[in-house]
Amino acid sequence: MNALHLKKGSSRKSAYNLRSTLGDAIETHTLAILVDNEVGVLARVIGLFSGRGYNIESLTVAETNHTEGLSRITVVTTGTPSIIEQIKSQLGRLVPVHDVHDLTVEGPSVERELAMIKVVGKGDNRVEALRTSEVFRANVVDSTLESFVFELTGTPEKIDAFVELMRPLGLIDVARTGVAAISRGG
Amino acid sequence: MAQQMTGAKMVIQALLDQGVDTVFGYPGGAVLPIYDEIFKEKKIRHILVRHEQGATHAAEGYARSTGKPGVVLVTSGPGATNAVTGMTDALLDSVPLVVLTGQVPTFMIGSDAFQEADTVGITRPCTKHNWLVKDTNELSDILHQAFHIATNGRPGPVLIDIPKDVQFASGDYTKKDDARLHHYAPAKVGDEAAITALVELMETAQKPVFYTGGGVINSGVEACETLRALVRETNFPITSTLMGLGSYPASGEHWIGMLGMHGTYEANLTMHDCDLMINIGARFDDRITGVIDKFSPNSEKVHIDIDPSSINKVIHVDVPILGDVGTVLEQAITIWRARGSRTNATAVKTWWDQINKWRAVKCLSYEQSDKIIKPQYALERLEALTKDHPNRFITTEVGQHQMWAAQYLGFEDPKRWMTSGGLGTMGYGLPASVGVQVAHPDGLVINVAGEASWLMNMQEMGTCTQYNLPTKQFILNNERLGMVRQWQELLHGERYSQSWSEALPDFVKLAEAFGGKGIQVSDPADLDEAIMEMITYDGPVIFDCLVEKHENCLPMIPSGKAHNQMILSSSSTKDAIDADGAVMV
Numbered sequence: 001m002n003a004l005h006l007k008k009g010s011s012r013k014s015a016y017n018l019r020s021t022l023g024d025a026i027e028t029h030t031l032a033i034l035v036d037n038e039v040g041v042l043a044r045v046i047g048l049f050s051g052r053g054y055n056i057e058s059l060t061v062a063e064t065n066h067t068e069g070l071s072r073i074t075v076v077t078t079g080t081p082s083i084i085e086q087i088k089s090q091l092g093r094l095v096p097v098h099d100v101h102d103l104t105v106e107g108p109s110v111e112r113e114l115a116m117i118k119v120v121g122k123g124d125n126r127v128e129a130l131r132t133s134e135v136f137r138a139n140v141v142d143s144t145l146e147s148f149v150f151e152l153t154g155t156p157e158k159i160d161a162f163v164e165l166m167r168p169l170g171l172i173d174v175a176r177t178g179v180a181a182i183s184r185g186g
Numbered sequence: 187m188a189q190q191m192t193g194a195k196m197v198i199q200a201l202l203d204q205g206v207d208t209v210f211g212y213p214g215g216a217v218l219p220i221y222d223e224i225f226k227e228k229k230i231r232h233i234l235v236r237h238e239q240g241a242t243h244a245a246e247g248y249a250r251s252t253g254k255p256g257v258v259l260v261t262s263g264p265g266a267t268n269a270v271t272g273m274t275d276a277l278l279d280s281v282p283l284v285v286l287t288g289q290v291p292t293f294m295i296g297s298d299a300f301q302e303a304d305t306v307g308i309t310r311p312c313t314k315h316n317w318l319v320k321d322t323n324e325l326s327d328i329l330h331q332a333f334h335i336a337t338n339g340r341p342g343p344v345l346i347d348i349p350k351d352v353q354f355a356s357g358d359y360t361k362k363d364d365a366r367l368h369h370y371a372p373a374k375v376g377d378e379a380a381i382t383a384l385v386e387l388m389e390t391a392q393k394p395v396f397y398t399g400g401g402v403i404n405s406g407v408e409a410c411e412t413l414r415a416l417v418r419e420t421n422f423p424i425t426s427t428l429m430g431l432g433s434y435p436a437s438g439e440h441w442i443g444m445l446g447m448h449g450t451y452e453a454n455l456t457m458h459d460c461d462l463m464i465n466i467g468a469r470f471d472d473r474i475t476g477v478i479d480k481f482s483p484n485s486e487k488v489h490i491d492i493d494p495s496s497i498n499k500v501i502h503v504d505v506p507i508l509g510d511v512g513t514v515l516e517q518a519i520t521i522w523r524a525r526g527s528r529t530n531a532t533a534v535k536t537w538w539d540q541i542n543k544w545r546a547v548k549c550l551s552y553e554q555s556d557k558i559i560k561p562q563y564a565l566e567r568l569e570a571l572t573k574d575h576p577n578r579f580i581t582t583e584v585g586q587h588q589m590w591a592a593q594y595l596g597f598e599d600p601k602r603w604m605t606s607g608g609l610g611t612m613g614y615g616l617p618a619s620v621g622v623q624v625a626h627p628d629g630l631v632i633n634v635a636g637e638a639s640w641l642m643n644m645q646e647m648g649t650c651t652q653y654n655l656p657t658k659q660f661i662l663n664n665e666r667l668g669m670v671r672q673w674q675e676l677l678h679g680e681r682y683s684q685s686w687s688e689a690l691p692d693f694v695k696l697a698e699a700f701g702g703k704g705i706q707v708s709d710p711a712d713l714d715e716a717i718m719e720m721i722t723y724d725g726p727v728i729f730d731c732l733v734e735k736h737e738n739c740l741p742m743i744p745s746g747k748a749h750n751q752m753i754l755s756s757s758s759t760k761d762a763i764d765a766d767g768a769v770m771v
């Protein structure tokens with residue numbers, strides 16, 4: 001069971017202040033969820049989000065500990081602080097969930113996403129695309145006379161920026177993995 | 187060396203190892219191997235219901251009245267889907283159930299086979315956990331895990347879907363003590379610092395109140411004992427939700443009645459005006475809080491709950507305590523006594539003076555009639571004539587009668603009151619009474635019903651006669667979907683759209699057709715005698731009590747209003763709910 005991180009409240013004024021949608025700013029949090037790698041576990045997590053009306057901005061999942069059969073699901077979600085707390089408690093009570101880490105509040109963390117971006121073009125556009133890709137340290141993983149597939153790893157913002165620059169240069173397709181995240185330090 | 191046996195036999199073996207003696211079920215193609223084992227072993231009592239929904243509610247009644255998990259066995263496809271309502275009901279009311287469903291053989295899954303349904307998919311959101319077992323070697327381990335998960339932490343329903351080939355195949359049987367019980371072990375002991383904070387608040391509070399719920403009953407009889415000691419020693423008032431009735435005796439001097447939408451005036455005003463609210467195993471349900479930002483505006487709030495997701499879900503609390511009610515109360519009372527058992531006694535005395543003024547309003551009084559039976563009167567008489575029975579159990583259906591039962595019947599002990607609170611499932615009461623009577627053959631089991639709810643699962647009367655279950659079906663027959671009609675009166679200008687019970691059966695003949703006894707009463711003067719006849723009859727009875735048709739269930743906090751804006755008498759119900767309130771249910 002995950003520990004409760006609760007701040008002492010303000011119920012003397014209004015018990016419901018903290019849930020008011022107007023009163024509280026929407027925050028974005030990255031959650032790392034350690035789960036038993038069993039059938040249906042992803043459906044359970046996704047069903048929880050859709051069933052209770054929570055948002056999923058991005059989601060990645062893969063087995064990370066083969067011997068113990070554990071997978072790690074990384075979810076980027078948004079909500080008021082009290083909604084985020086609810087999401088964590090609700091996840092924590094799913095039986096196959098071992099741990100829920102809120103990387104956004106548990107100290108500094110690193111977030112990365114991988115994207116593959118296909119750009120089709122000739123002449124100046126093609127040269128400009130290649131030049132920009134070098135600035136972003138993207139790799140060319142496939143090329144024909146008329147197209148490139150770039151592979152780029154970075155924060156979601158970096159990938160967004162690159163995609164925007166490619167758009168006028170002949171961008172035709174983007175594949176993104178979603179965010180993987182981990183805390184810094186030991 | 188592990189014992190080898192078929193999957194079907196494993197099911198029976200695991201049930202026996204778990205101490206199960208009774209299963210509620212209904213057979214079909216996909217569970218025949220298990221039924222075959224039941225036939226051969228004869229060690230488990232199988233109660234054949236008339237509909238799988240009935241099996242789940244019967245198992246709920248069994249579980250709530252014994253504290254043990256209820257076990258259900260049904261077939262694939264329609265058997266499983268019929269059980270969905272009962273599982274959802276058990277999930278909302280935290281009732282431990284282990285539901286076993288048959289499934290088409292593994293090699294046919296996904297082919298739209300006969301009576302195939304994606305049972306684990308359908309039931310994922312209405313169970314605490316569920317499994318599809320694809321290998322007989324894993325079956326017994328999962329069966330033991332299922333009991334562990336259903337009964338530990340916040341109790342709830344679990345489901346195991348067992349394909350037919352897995353039932354036929356042989357595999358290794360895992361003993362109960364060897365099962366992998368996972369990491370699933372919710373903490374029972376509460377945080378000392380938080381509990382000390384609670385004790386400090388108890389020492390100084392001027393207007394404290396205990397607000398208790400179903401979690402006290404879930405925690406067990408000892409938790410109720412500790413709660414009673416704490417109330418006695420602190421002299422604090424205590425109220426409870428619908429689900430917690432009986433954890434503190436209704437005859438106790440500190441009892442101020444149920445709280446919430448149809449709770450007492452004194453309980454709701456005490457909650458509204460208190461300066462310290464100690465929530466013990468209740469979940470700030472919307473029937474309790476009413477409009478959130480007007481809910482008990484001046485109190486410090488403490489919340490004891492075993493489920494972290496219950497804490498700060500609806501109401502932000504000042505002192506959250508994660509743990510089991512019984513354990514945490516034991517910790518709290520120990521610390522409080524060690525510090526000298528102090529309270530602000532003078533202030534609490536003044537607080538009681540105030541509460542007694544509210545009590546004097548006598549919010550449960552109603553207009554009596556000597557011509558027609560008032561539903562409240564029927565329940566008052568039922569209470570008077572049955573409360574001394576050493577073994578009385580009450581179940582209810584859903585509607586006005588349910589609220590009146592909560593208001594006019596008194597519960598001295600836990601596990602005597604079975605009602606569908608969270609889901610509000612019409613059709614719950616009759617099958618639940620079946621489960622209670624199975625668990626307590628000598629009990630006086632009464633289902634307080636409305637005629638409309640009762641019809642929803644009336645087929646279970648057959649179960650009563652088959653197994654000689656002398657349940658008493660106490661129907662307050664107002665020929666209306668009374669609760670709906672009441673809301674239409676308050677909210678929709680008395681436009682009674684579809685809220686009539688038309689073409690009702692003759693309940694006396696119906697009882698006889700099922701092999702039971704039917705009694706009808708309409709004159710208040712005959713009521714006592716009729717109730718006595720019902721109680722003394724040795725067998726199932728349908729008691730058709732014709733009552734006032736347009737009685738409103740009061741007091742009531744209209745939706746959209748605060749606790750201190752209750753409606754007390756019928757005269758003030760017109761336009762009681764404004765447009766903002768009307769959108770709420």
Ligand SMILES: Cc1cc2nc3c(=O)[nH]c(=O)nc-3n(C[C@H](O)[C@H](O)[C@H](O)COP(=O)(O)OP(=O)(O)OC[C@H]3O[C@@H](n4cnc5c(N)ncnc54)[C@H](O)[C@@H]3O)c2cc1C
Nearest residue numbers: 399400401404427428429446447448469492511607608610
């Ligand atoms: C027509 C109708 C009208 C209703 N009107 C009212 C009304 O006026 N008043 C009213 O009270 N209700 C009313 N209800 C019922 C209401 O809908 C809720 O079901 C009820 O209020 C919930 O009760 P509870 O808060 O005790 O929670 P429960 O549903 O009983 O939940 C128990 C809580 O305790 C926790 N818990 C469980 N086990 C433990 C343990 N061992 N240790 C610690 N914590 C534990 C759980 O996590 C949960 O948070 C009505 C229902 C219907 C159908």
Ligand SMILES: Cc1ncc(C[n+]2csc(CCOP(=O)(O)OP(=O)(O)O)c2C)c(N)n1
Nearest residue numbers: 585586587610612636637638639667668669
């Ligand atoms: C399965 C189901 N369907 C619909 C409802 C909505 N509902 C709540 S109370 C009620 C009327 C119940 O009528 P009755 O059983 O006669 O009881 P009364 O209110 O008249 O006492 C209805 C339709 C419900 N709670 N459950």
